[in-house]
Amino acid sequence: MSGLCNPRNRPGDERGEEVRGGVAPRVTVLCVGNLLLRDEGVGIHVARELLKMDLPPNVRVVDGGTEGFGLLDFIWESDRLIVVDAVRGGQEPGTLYRFRPEDVKEGRQLRLSFHDLSLLDVLKISEFADRRPETVILGVEPARLDMGMELSPEVARKLPRLIQMVLEEIHREPEGG
Template structure:
């Protein structure tokens, strides 16, 4: 049976930076098939490469700066992160690419999809800005749909 790891990345102490973690926390409370796992990846994705060998697909939920309005949702694949120099990605995603390379060296590299959302404010403060609070239900719903879409490809 193929497996999916849904990883929320970010720092919940830095306002909108924590949106990926908040999303994965909400999703893991729901009922999902046994081949779907959830993890709070925090901000140290390079240290998590050892997890990847157990999964066929990796869905990352994270704040992504793309220069659009706060709350804009992005769906990116690994090639988008590597080939699109105009796409500003967080440092987490750079670490994530390194982790995927390490996983590949170990012989098991999952397919990567990133579902990102444009932050409004990254500062030492807990919770989301009003912009991201307003966009969060749509982000959560798109994450559910992406999980379902990935499972249908298995």
């Protein structure tokens, strides 16, 4: 299912509608994870809920699955990037996270879903190419990573709040604007 997005906002679409003072930034909500490993699939559960909503036309929701380099086009075509994933930060299961790539210290790697390479590596490549959008990462500490498609109770309870955090980011004013 990776790479699916809301049909009105596929890669290459023009920016969103006119807004006060200019054109709305292209916002990509990149939901990643492995749906077959319970809480590892939380990003995909978020994508499914967001795709049911009437989001602004400049917002693209992408089910990134477990892709790595395959997501570069989605990242590079965005002005703002909101990543949703399971984050193993060593806290209690169900703990919610919000951070920016630059908040992660060198040598301390929060574990994210990208299997072949880390999300931070993909973002470093984007930065090196001078194509990294303003980025925020939202996630939840997983409780269970065994085979299964249902979220653990700890993560399922946090799903509505995680979705609300994504909506808040979508409607947040861009930095410097």
